[in-house]
Amino acid sequence: MMLNRSKFFVVTLGLFFPMLLHAKTPIIKITIKNHLFYPSEVIVPAGKKVKLLVSNEDNTPEEFESYELNREKIITGNRKAVIFIGPLKPGSYPFFGEFYPRTAQGMVIAQ
Amino acid sequence: MLLTAIIIVLREVLEAALLASLLSSVGKCFSVNVVGFCLAILLGLFGAFLYASNLPYISELFEYTGQELLNVFLQVAIYGCLLVFVIFSGPYRPNMNSTLLPIFMLISIALAITREGSEIYIYISGFSQDSQLMFPVFVGSVIGFGIGVSIGALLYFGLIACTLRIRFIIIKIMLTVIATGFLSQAVALLLQADYLESYPALWDTSQYLSEESVVGQLLYSIMGYESTPAPQQVVVYVVAIFIGILGVVLNDRFGRYTREPEASNKVGGI
Numbered sequence: 001m002m003l004n005r006s007k008f009f010v011v012t013l014g015l016f017f018p019m020l021l022h023a024k025t026p027i028i029k030i031t032i033k034n035h036l037f038y039p040s041e042v043i044v045p046a047g048k049k050v051k052l053l054v055s056n057e058d059n060t061p062e063e064f065e066s067y068e069l070n071r072e073k074i075i076t077g078n079r080k081a082v083i084f085i086g087p088l089k090p091g092s093y094p095f096f097g098e099f100y101p102r103t104a105q106g107m108v109i110a111q
Numbered sequence: 112m113l114l115t116a117i118i119i120v121l122r123e124v125l126e127a128a129l130l131a132s133l134l135s136s137v138g139k140c141f142s143v144n145v146v147g148f149c150l151a152i153l154l155g156l157f158g159a160f161l162y163a164s165n166l167p168y169i170s171e172l173f174e175y176t177g178q179e180l181l182n183v184f185l186q187v188a189i190y191g192c193l194l195v196f197v198i199f200s201g202p203y204r205p206n207m208n209s210t211l212l213p214i215f216m217l218i219s220i221a222l223a224i225t226r227e228g229s230e231i232y233i234y235i236s237g238f239s240q241d242s243q244l245m246f247p248v249f250v251g252s253v254i255g256f257g258i259g260v261s262i263g264a265l266l267y268f269g270l271i272a273c274t275l276r277i278r279f280i281i282i283k284i285m286l287t288v289i290a291t292g293f294l295s296q297a298v299a300l301l302l303q304a305d306y307l308e309s310y311p312a313l314w315d316t317s318q319y320l321s322e323e324s325v326v327g328q329l330l331y332s333i334m335g336y337e338s339t340p341a342p343q344q345v346v347v348y349v350v351a352i353f354i355g356i357l358g359v360v361l362n363d364r365f366g367r368y369t370r371e372p373e374a375s376n377k378v379g380g381i
Contacts, residue, residue, distance in 0.1 A: 015343055016307065049309060060237040063230075067322040070312070070339060071303050073178060074233060076167040082175035084305040099234055101115055 025051045025084075032056045032075065035100035046090040046110040052083045062104060066095035069108065086110070112244055116251025117258070118328065119234055123227035124259030125332045127155075129289060130193075130223050132263040133282045134216045136270035137200070143213045151217035155224025162229035163236070176304035185226045186297040190351070192219035193290035197283045198358035199366070202275040287355040292335025294351050298344045299337075312339035 028050060031038045035058065044050045056062055056075040064083060065072045075081040085093075088110035097104025135148050162169075162181070169177040192215040200212055231252065238248045270278050301307045317338035321327050330336035337344060 015310070015346070049305070051305075059240065061233050062237075063234075067317070068339065070299055070337065070341065072299075073303065074166065074170075074230065076170065076233070077237070079167050079170060080175065081170060081178075083303055084309065087309060087311070089311060098119065099115075099237060102112075 025049050027051045027053055030054045030106070032058055032062050032097065032104065034058065035060075035062070035097060035103045037095075037097070037104055037106040040106040042106065042108050044086065044088065044108055044110050047087045049084060050086045050088075052085060053080060054083060055080045060099070062100065063098035064095060065098045066093060066108075068093040069095060071095070072098075113247040113251040113254075116234075116248045117255040118325075120231055120252040120255030121259050122255075122328055122332050123231050124256050125262060125329065126289070127220070127223045127227045128259045128263030129266060129285070129333065131220050132267040132270070133286055133289075134196070134220060136267050136278060137275075137282060138216075140202070140275070141200070141213045141216065143216060147213065147217055148220065151220040152224060154217075155221040156228055158221060158225030159228030159232055162225055163232040166229070166233065176306070179300040179304035179306075182226065183297045183300050185222050186293040186300075189219050189222045189226070190290045190294045190297075192216075192222070193286050194355060194358065197286050197290070197355055198362050200279065200283075201363075202279050283355075283359060287352060288334045291348055291351040291355070292331075292333065295335040295337070295340075295344045295348050298347050299341065302341055302343065307343055310342050313342050313345050315339050 026045065026048065028042055028044060030042060030052060032054065042052075052064075054064055054073075054075055056077060056079055059077040061074055061076045063072065063074045064081065069085050069088075071083050071085060073081050073083055085108065088108070090110050093108040093110065095106050095108060131148065131152070135143075138144065138148065166178065169181055171177060173180055195215045196212060196219070235248060235252055238245045270281065273281065298307070302309050315338060320330070320336070320338065322331060322336070322338045327336060327338065335348070340348075
C-alpha cells in the first residue's frame with residue numbers, strides 16, 4: 001500500500017517537473033529550403049525524447065506544425081528553431097509547414 | 112493558397128473576435144464604451160506589431176525557447192484576466208472591483224489581439240516579396256478576417272438580444288471554456304520547449320474528429336480541442352474549469368454586491 005502511494009506521488013510529480021535525464025537527447029536536423037523539408041522523412045527512436053533542430057534557409061517565415069505530434073512553432077526567415085518531440089510510440093507522424101502546406105510536408109517515423 | 116490563407120486568418124481572428132464580442136456585449140454594465148474597446152484593439156494591434164518585429168530575436172532567447180515562453184506568458188495572462196472577470200462580474204453591480212473589472216476586460220482583449228494578430232502579421236508579411244502569391248494570400252486573409260468578424264458580430268447581436276441574466280450565464284460559460292483553451296495551449300508549448308516532461312497522449316480521437324477538419328480547427332480555436340492531448344493538458348484543463356466554476360459559485364455565495372433591480376431589465380451592449 002505504502003509503495004503504491006509513493007509511486008503515485010512520484011509519477012504525479014514527474015508529470016509536472018522535468019526529470020533529470022541521464023541519456024543524451026538525440027538531435028535531428030531538418031532544413032527548410034524553397035518551402036520544402038529536407039529530409040522529408042525523419043527516423044527517430046521510439047520511446048525517446050528527440051530534439052528537432054529546424055533551420056529555415058528561406059527568407060520567408062514558416063510555421064512547423066503537426067497535429068499528431070501536437071507541435072506548432074513559427075520559424076522566421078534565415079533562423080533556427082528547437083522543437084522537442086516524443087517519446088513516441090512506433091508509427092508515422094506527419095508534419096507540415098502551415099504557411100506553405102502544399103509543398104512543405106514531412107513525416108516523423110518512430111521505430 | 113487562397114483557402115490556406117482563409118483558414119489561417121479565420122482561426123486566429125475567431126479567437127480574438129469571440130472574446131471581444133463576449134466582453135463588449137456587457138460593456139455597458141461596467142461603463143466601458145466603444146472608445147475603451149477601440150483603445151484595447153489598437154493596443155493589441157501595436158502589441159502584435161512589436162511581437163512580430165522582435166520574434167526572430169525573441170525565438171533564440173533562453174536556448175531557443177523564447178517564443179514558447181512569451182506565448183505562455185500571454186496565454187496565462189489572458190486566462191488570469193478572464194478568470195477574474197468570470198468570477199467577479201455579474202448582472203448586479205459588484206461592490207468590489209467595479210473599476211478593476213473593465214481593466215481586466217480590456218487587457219484580455221489587447222493581449223488576445225497581440226497573440227493572434229502577430230501570427231497573421233508574420234504570415235502575410237512573409238509574402239510581401241512574392242508578387243505572385245501576395246494577391247491570393249491577401250484576398251484569402253481579408254475573407255478569413257471577414258468571416259471571423261462576422262461570427263463575432265453574430266454572437267454579439269445574439270447576446271444583446273438576451274436578458275442580462277441569461278447573457279452573463281452564456282458569457283461566463285463561453286469565457287471559461289475559451290480561457291481554459293488558452294491555458295491548454297500554453298501547456299502544449301511548455302512540452303514543446305521541454306519545460307515539462309512528455310508522455311504519450313491520453314487518448315486519440317482523430318478518427319472521430321480530426322484536428323485537420325474545419326470543425327476540428329474551429330473547436331481548437333474556441334476551446335483548445337486536441338485529438339491527442341498530453342496528460343498534463345487534460346489535467347490542467349479539468350482543474351482550470353473546476354477553478355472557474357468554484358470561483359463563480361463561491362463569489363455568488365459569499366461575494367458582496369449592490370443589487371440594482373433596474374439593471375436586470377437593461378438590454379443593450381456597449
